[in-house]
Amino acid sequence: MEVNKLLQQLVSNTKKQLEVISIVGMAGLGKTTLAKRLYNDPYVVSYFYVQAWATCSQVYHKRDLLLSILRSVTKIADYVCKKNENMLAHDLYCALKGRRYLIVIDDLWSNKAWDDLKRCFPDDNNGSKIMLTTRLKDVALHAQSKGSPLSLRFLTEEESLDLFKQKACITGPFFEYLNLTGKSITRKCRGLPLAVVVIAGILKNNLEMDWWAQVEKSISSYIVSHENQYMNTLALSYNYLPQHLRPCLLTFGAFPEDHEIPVHKLIWIWIGEGFIHQNGTKKILEDIAEDYLTDLMWRSLVVVGKKGSNGAIKTCRIHDLLRDLCLKKAEEDHFPPNIYRYNKHCYSCPHSSTNLSSDCTCLSSKVSQSFSKDLSMICDTSKHIRSLDISSIELFVFPSEVLQLVHLRYLELRFRSGNPPESISCLRELQTLIMSSRMNMVVPNNMWKIINLRHLCIKSGENLVKSSDVEEEPSLLENLQTMSLVSPTRPFQHILARTPNLKKLGLCGQLTTNSGDLQFPDLGLLMHLKALKLLNTIPLCKAGRLSDSIIFPKSLTSLSLSNTYLDWSEAWAFEMIPNLEVLKLKFHAFVGKDWETSLGAFPRLKFLKLDELDIVTWTASRDHFPVLQCLQVHRCSNLLMIPEDFGNICTLEWIEFSECSDDAANSATYMQKEQEKNGNDFLKILHNPGETSSYTNTEYSSLLIRRSCKVLALCLYSMLSPFELDNTENMGEENNNHNNYDNGNNNEEENVFDLLAQTPSGLVISY
Numbered sequence: 001m002e003v004n005k006l007l008q009q010l011v012s013n014t015k016k017q018l019e020v021i022s023i024v025g026m027a028g029l030g031k032t033t034l035a036k037r038l039y040n041d042p043y044v045v046s047y048f049y050v051q052a053w054a055t056c057s058q059v060y061h062k063r064d065l066l067l068s069i070l071r072s073v074t075k076i077a078d079y080v081c082k083k084n085e086n087m088l089a090h091d092l093y094c095a096l097k098g099r100r101y102l103i104v105i106d107d108l109w110s111n112k113a114w115d116d117l118k119r120c121f122p123d124d125n126n127g128s129k130i131m132l133t134t135r136l137k138d139v140a141l142h143a144q145s146k147g148s149p150l151s152l153r154f155l156t157e158e159e160s161l162d163l164f165k166q167k168a169c170i171t172g173p174f175f176e177y178l179n180l181t182g183k184s185i186t187r188k189c190r191g192l193p194l195a196v197v198v199i200a201g202i203l204k205n206n207l208e209m210d211w212w213a214q215v216e217k218s219i220s221s222y223i224v225s226h227e228n229q230y231m232n233t234l235a236l237s238y239n240y241l242p243q244h245l246r247p248c249l250l251t252f253g254a255f256p257e258d259h260e261i262p263v264h265k266l267i268w269i270w271i272g273e274g275f276i277h278q279n280g281t282k283k284i285l286e287d288i289a290e291d292y293l294t295d296l297m298w299r300s301l302v303v304v305g306k307k308g309s310n311g312a313i314k315t316c317r318i319h320d321l322l323r324d325l326c327l328k329k330a331e332e333d334h335f336p337p338n339i340y341r342y343n344k345h346c347y348s349c350p351h352s353s354t355n356l357s358s359d360c361t362c363l364s365s366k367v368s369q370s371f372s373k374d375l376s377m378i379c380d381t382s383k384h385i386r387s388l389d390i391s392s393i394e395l396f397v398f399p400s401e402v403l404q405l406v407h408l409r410y411l412e413l414r415f416r417s418g419n420p421p422e423s424i425s426c427l428r429e430l431q432t433l434i435m436s437s438r439m440n441m442v443v444p445n446n447m448w449k450i451i452n453l454r455h456l457c458i459k460s461g462e463n464l465v466k467s468s469d470v471e472e473e474p475s476l477l478e479n480l481q482t483m484s485l486v487s488p489t490r491p492f493q494h495i496l497a498r499t500p501n502l503k504k505l506g507l508c509g510q511l512t513t514n515s516g517d518l519q520f521p522d523l524g525l526l527m528h529l530k531a532l533k534l535l536n537t538i539p540l541c542k543a544g545r546l547s548d549s550i551i552f553p554k555s556l557t558s559l560s561l562s563n564t565y566l567d568w569s570e571a572w573a574f575e576m577i578p579n580l581e582v583l584k585l586k587f588h589a590f591v592g593k594d595w596e597t598s599l600g601a602f603p604r605l606k607f608l609k610l611d612e613l614d615i616v617t618w619t620a621s622r623d624h625f626p627v628l629q630c631l632q633v634h635r636c637s638n639l640l641m642i643p644e645d646f647g648n649i650c651t652l653e654w655i656e657f658s659e660c661s662d663d664a665a666n667s668a669t670y671m672q673k674e675q676e677k678n679g680n681d682f683l684k685i686l687h688n689p690g691e692t693s694s695y696t697n698t699e700y701s702s703l704l705i706r707r708s709c710k711v712l713a714l715c716l717y718s719m720l721s722p723f724e725l726d727n728t729e730n731m732g733e734e735n736n737n738h739n740n741y742d743n744g745n746n747n748e749e750e751n752v753f754d755l756l757a758q759t760p761s762g763l764v765i766s767y
Contacts (some may be wrong), residue, residue, distance in 0.1 A: 181209070185740050346754065387409060440463055463485060504529075540565040640667075
């Protein structure tokens with residue numbers, strides 16, 4: 001498809017002006033191969049009077065490049081080779097003048113290289129083209145002022161297999177015999193054409209099944225062993241990196257193969273390892289780190305994974321072969337080995353042949369004791385370790401051994417019960433602490449003595465905060481940016497008053513009064529708060545209202561409510577938050593049949609999620625949601641229709657349904673068809689297969705009973721063992737892959753919530 005599109009663009013007669021076409025992608029994706037295929041296409045050869053191919057490369061010599069192009073354009077005498085750069089540029093301009101030409105500049109590495117060359121190419125409005133390949137998106141955009149560069153994608157499994165068959169030169173019955181192994185081999189190449197070609201070269205014309213099986217088991221090592229074909233090509237990207245980006249890229253080697261890496265985690269490790277430094281701007285370290293990550297993506301080294309509902313990148317990854325390069329370069333450059341040795345620990349599950357992963361709740365005392373010994377050894381031998389992630393195994397209690405690692409900056413762990421000890425304050429350098437437990441925790445007084453703490457994330461439960469007015473405690477916790485999940489008790493309010501730079505906050509606990517009014521600590525002083533999650537654990541029997549004392553900071557951009565049981569008449573307070581972009585209303589966040597949106601509501605809202613609400617009618621217009629882009633409606637089985645005027649919201653891109661009535665889904669489909677009649681085809685309606693359904697009155701009554709049981713189960717369970725929530729450090733984010741929306745399931749607590757397993761929807765576990 002890419003070939004046909006570019007071919008049409010090259011030989012198009014509609015655009016006479018000189019046009020630049022850029023092809024962007026990481027090493028090994030086939031940029032040069034694609035360009036050569038187009039360059040040698042018979043139709044292209046016949047269309048252009050003059051063609052020239054020049055490889056720029058990382059080490060750029062303008063004079064050599066000019067001579068290379070000039071030799072392809074015309075015959076040159078020996079004396080021409082002695083001319084200076086300016087004279088050669090003039091000769092090239094004259095040689096191309098008046099002729100329709102195609103110039104390919106392969107492997108362009110800098111804006112300066114393009115600026116040096118572009119003056120040599122005359123524009124005679126005759127359909128001339130310049131095609132360039134580069135690994136750097138900013139270079140492509142700089143050269144191609146009009147249109148978008150072509151960003152090459154990875155091959156599909158089918159495309160990889162076709163390429164493998166072609167390069168391995170094995171056809172007929174022989175390949176059918178080896179077909180299953182061939183599919184496994186190409187699947188492990190992860191869609192990178194260079195990897196497919198290298199492996200195919202190793203197996204070319206070889207029909208020994210044992211040899212194929214051996215290669216299939218150790219693909220990465222075979223590719224790495226052929227450095228002339230692979231490693232040197234990829235290493236160019238690393239060698240060209242600025243010094244400040246090199247350790248950031250090498251960190252990717254610390255994560256398992258094919259791992260979707262949470263962006264927040266990656267950034268916090270970078271900061272903890274000291275890779276991020278102030279650059280003279282007013283940006284905080286997290287924002288500078290995001291700029292670094294963006295730079296790596298623009299250099300085609302890091303691939304975007306999932307995106308959040310606010311458009312921010314939620315996960316990222318690198319190709320397996322680049323990961324091999326990271327490991328190799330880390331060894332060559334003496335990169336701190338601690339990141340690689342202690343990021344993840346895998347132990348055998350006693351009940352299966354698979355490794356014990358972070359999602360496994362099977363844990364024997366023998367495994368725990370073995371891990372404790374290893375942890376003690378880590379603490380004895382690696383006193384200066386800065387980043388430690390031992391969340392891959394569930395410990396019985398908070399491990400006191402880690403308190404010996406006084407240089408820790410990043411700590412992530414998981415345990416069954418217990419609390420962080422008061423002595424945790426000895427980790428004075430700690431910046432990020434991520435914990436999860438099956439029991440509610442108590443955050444000790446001394447936690448707030450860690451003045452460098454930037455992110456405190458407790459992934460589960462209703463966790464109490466201790467605080468005192470001891471004079472030796474710092475007056476402000478200026479570095480603290482993330483705090484969740486914590487219970488909104490009075491000690492927490494004291495802490496909140498000392499966190500002026502808090503950006504993300506998650507509250508879980510009793511958020512309502514006895515009369516049903518929603519109340520929580522004053523947030524008015526949090527001038528930088530961006531994301532807020534409110535999860536009420538108290539069951540209510542009637543709709544409540546907002547407390548008069550509630551104030552939402554103007555800076556708030558993301559808000560999530562669960563089980564708050566508000567009357568729809570109270571929605572006006574949320575509608576008027578001036579900068580709100582993401583709103584998620586889950587599991588009885590509001591109750592009642594009718595929601596009538598107010599005039600001037602949601603001036604900046606882009607993403608709206610309605611999940612497990614009992615709403616029947618929704619009255620709103622395009623003026624109430626002027627910039628809405630995405631609408632998700634899940635498990636709202638009584639909703640009759642989507643407001644008809646939503647089809648006229650010019651920014652609305654998609655509406656997604658699951659487990660809703662047919663009437664609601666059909667109203668959106670009708671809206672879409674009406675827009676298509678008017679020539680508007682931008683609105684997409686997404687249905688999750690097998691999940692959209694309508695309930696009879698009897699079925700819905702049964703559904704309400706089951707959901708009431710879920711509330712009771714939640715309350716009982718919160719007193720014993722907190723439900724596991726989504727990573728609250730991802731607050732304000734939603735998977736932007738429409739086929740992988742949050743389905744409300746939580747594997748770790750399936751055994752506890754057997755009662756909930758029979759219900760057609762999630763509960764607040766999906767929070």
